Amino acid sequence: MIIELGHFALILAALVGVVQMVVPLIGAHKGWRGWMSLADPASVMQLGLVSFSFAALTYAFVVSDFSVELVASNSHSAKPMLYKVSGVWGNHEGSMLLWLLILVLFGACASLFGGNLPPSLKARVLGVQAAVSVAFYGFILFTSNPFERLEFPPFDGRDLNPLLQDPGLAFHPPFLYLGYVGLSMAFSFAIAALLEGRVDAAWGRWVRPWTLAAWVFLTIGIALGSWWAYYELGWGGFWFWDPVENASFMPWLLAAALLHSAIVVEKRESLKAWTILLAILAFGFSLLGTFIVRSGVLTSVHAFANDPERGVFILAILAIFTGGGLLLFALRASAMEAKGVFSTVSRETALVANNVLLAVSCFVVFVGTIWPLLIELASSKSMWQFGGALVQNPFYAMGLFDRPEQVSVGPPFFNAAFTPFMVVLAIILPVGAVLAWKRGSLGRAVKSMVPVAILAIACGALAFAMQTGRTAMGPIGVVLGVWVVGGATMDIWLRTGRGDIGSRLGRLARLPRADWGKFTAHSGLGITVFAVAALLAWETEDIRVAQIGDQWDVGIHTIRLNEVGPLNGPNYYGERADFTVLRNGRDVGHLYPEKRIYPVASMPTTEAGIRNGILRDVYVVLGDPQTGGGWAARTYIKPFANWVWGGAILMAIGGFISLSDRRLRVAAGAAKAKPQGVPAE
Numbered sequence: 001m002i003i004e005l006g007h008f009a010l011i012l013a014a015l016v017g018v019v020q021m022v023v024p025l026i027g028a029h030k031g032w033r034g035w036m037s038l039a040d041p042a043s044v045m046q047l048g049l050v051s052f053s054f055a056a057l058t059y060a061f062v063v064s065d066f067s068v069e070l071v072a073s074n075s076h077s078a079k080p081m082l083y084k085v086s087g088v089w090g091n092h093e094g095s096m097l098l099w100l101l102i103l104v105l106f107g108a109c110a111s112l113f114g115g116n117l118p119p120s121l122k123a124r125v126l127g128v129q130a131a132v133s134v135a136f137y138g139f140i141l142f143t144s145n146p147f148e149r150l151e152f153p154p155f156d157g158r159d160l161n162p163l164l165q166d167p168g169l170a171f172h173p174p175f176l177y178l179g180y181v182g183l184s185m186a187f188s189f190a191i192a193a194l195l196e197g198r199v200d201a202a203w204g205r206w207v208r209p210w211t212l213a214a215w216v217f218l219t220i221g222i223a224l225g226s227w228w229a230y231y232e233l234g235w236g237g238f239w240f241w242d243p244v245e246n247a248s249f250m251p252w253l254l255a256a257a258l259l260h261s262a263i264v265v266e267k268r269e270s271l272k273a274w275t276i277l278l279a280i281l282a283f284g285f286s287l288l289g290t291f292i293v294r295s296g297v298l299t300s301v302h303a304f305a306n307d308p309e310r311g312v313f314i315l316a317i318l319a320i321f322t323g324g325g326l327l328l329f330a331l332r333a334s335a336m337e338a339k340g341v342f343s344t345v346s347r348e349t350a351l352v353a354n355n356v357l358l359a360v361s362c363f364v365v366f367v368g369t370i371w372p373l374l375i376e377l378a379s380s381k382s383m384w385q386f387g388g389a390l391v392q393n394p395f396y397a398m399g400l401f402d403r404p405e406q407v408s409v410g411p412p413f414f415n416a417a418f419t420p421f422m423v424v425l426a427i428i429l430p431v432g433a434v435l436a437w438k439r440g441s442l443g444r445a446v447k448s449m450v451p452v453a454i455l456a457i458a459c460g461a462l463a464f465a466m467q468t469g470r471t472a473m474g475p476i477g478v479v480l481g482v483w484v485v486g487g488a489t490m491d492i493w494l495r496t497g498r499g500d501i502g503s504r505l506g507r508l509a510r511l512p513r514a515d516w517g518k519f520t521a522h523s524g525l526g527i528t529v530f531a532v533a534a535l536l537a538w539e540t541e542d543i544r545v546a547q548i549g550d551q552w553d554v555g556i557h558t559i560r561l562n563e564v565g566p567l568n569g570p571n572y573y574g575e576r577a578d579f580t581v582l583r584n585g586r587d588v589g590h591l592y593p594e595k596r597i598y599p600v601a602s603m604p605t606t607e608a609g610i611r612n613g614i615l616r617d618v619y620v621v622l623g624d625p626q627t628g629g630g631w632a633a634r635t636y637i638k639p640f641a642n643w644v645w646g647g648a649i650l651m652a653i654g655g656f657i658s659l660s661d662r663r664l665r666v667a668a669g670a671a672k673a674k675p676q677g678v679p680a681e
């Protein structure tokens with residue numbers, strides 16, 4: 001009965017969404033306040049109904065109600081409770097319901113915390129947000145119903161994908177969806193501003209908190225996914241340029257660009273058109289990521305589903321909202337004329353450069369991600385339908401592609417094509433941050449950064465002197481990391497003005513939280529840049545067949561295989577090894593890598609043994625038993641591995657600190673709003 005109530009609540013929420021989509025937009029167009037005010041209770045009602053629907057599905061997983069097809073396909077009675085709950089979104093249908101829950105949550109938050117928004121703008125924002133919700137209601141109810149019953153329930157379920165039975169993956173999707181869906185608010189504000197015909201400084205202030213929140217959640221979600229891949233998959237890496245990884249990274253890049261662009265709109269009322277375009281594209285890339293994950297058009301270890309019908313539905317949603325947004329953007333271009341002017345040397349110019357680098361790097365990742373699909377499409381011998389006639393694939397017929405081979409674009413392409421843009425971004429970031437608005441002095445900015453440059457070069461030279469016969473990537477990463485962190489430190493110090501150290505320290509403590517958030521986030525970026533370069537440049541690897549009692553040296557450590565024994569878990573079995581880690585002959589710890597087999601899913605997994613350290617990780621993976629005796633064993637020494645995620649955590653913390661700044665909250669900017677009906681010039 002609870003399942004049927006959950007299904008009914010979802011249908012009722014869809015009907016409320018349709019009302020919220022239509023009535024407030026008509027009211028805003030006609031100036032009818034009563035109609036506009038309907039958006040507030042409707043958005044809260046949607047949240048209540050979808051929350052009940054999601055709770056009903058969660059209940060079915062918790063009590064192992066195998067009469068529900070989704071539970072039978074993705075759960076098991078012996079599964080730990082954490083993974084019973086995470087199983088709700090560890091599948092296509094449940095994850096889309098989570099997506100919808102977060103979507104209506106953001107809409108309700110805009111209603112509850114946007115009380116000082118102009119009524120017409122608020123009505124249009126909530127109306128557009130409801131339109132997005134209605135599209136996903138339709139997608140779930142018509143193609144992905146999570147409440148389907150089985151006529152003959154099985155005795156037990158088929159279990160959740162073993163790779164998803166992990167704490168990292170239990171929390172990774174919710175944070176990622178908070179980021180993906182959070183960008184829908186920036187999209188709704190952009191479309192509402194286009195409909196209203198006004199983009200001004202107040203709009204820039206309103207849209208920033210939503211974009212910042214989405215960017216922070218995306219940062220956390222991406223970091224959790226990277227951390228999970230590092231310790232769970234046994235490959236020893238943290239980023240593989242997988243299509244689904246790229247699908248989350250592309251909107252992250254555009255959201256970062258949108259954040260900085262909105263600052264220019266708020267401060268100088270410039271870059272209006274570019275900021276609106278970024279808001280549309282950022283959400284468009286979020287929808288693109290959903291399409292990649294769920295359509296099966298690209299192969300990925302992360303993919304949820306392989307269903308062309310669902311893929312077409314999502315593609316239609318992508319085309320309607322992104323295409324419609326771009327069309328409206330073209331029609332309303334006259335409403336986004338920039339007011340502020342600035343010289344070539346100014347903070348505005350630095351932010352433009354920041355935007356260009358982030359946008360182009362996103363385009364590079366996009367091309368590398370979809371290139372295999374384009375090549376496969378063009379080289380296929382399949383017939384294409386035009387009107388009522390079937391014709392040969394024109395690209396294949398012209399002989400442009402005579403070998404329909406599988407094409408892949410891997411890390412070498414992305415590393416070579418993407419890295420230069422990030423290097424340039426890291427170089428200009430500290431200098432651009434200290435330039436004055438409107439008209440700055442490049443000489444003065446560079447002069448203030450001379451001590452930081454000297455420190456960065458000295459640290460890079462020290463790293464180069466300490467390493468022997470290795471790539472220059474490590475020292476370059478040291479220089480860039482110190483340069484970015486030192487630049488952020490110098491920037492916040494310069495904000496204290498002049499005077500003795502005591503008075504400047506006092507002013508330092510009184511700086512706005514947004515300044516401290518900027519410092520923390522930029523420092524986190526510098527640490528991540530350094531850690532990635534150091535890890536890739538200075539990693540040590542050893543692969544061998546080891547007998548019980550064997551020991552070998554890897555870098556400054558000695559590894560000894562003590563034993564391999566049976567392993568029995570709540571819903572898996574396998575082998576567990578005991579490795580001793582020695583340094584200078586001293587026992588510094590034991591590692592216990594595992595090879596698990598989940599019998600219900602008939603799937604093996606690898607659990608790496610990792611000794612985490614501040615300066616390095618010792619990473620051991622147990623392989624398969626060998627015919628001649630012994631076990632395959634892979635050992636890595638990974639310098640500064642934890643700094644990768646430490647930097648990401650700092651970036652997220654910086655975002656939260658900025659969000660806590662009273663000036664950046666939506667209501668705080670409303671006082672600066674222009675009177676209703678004053679168009680942008």
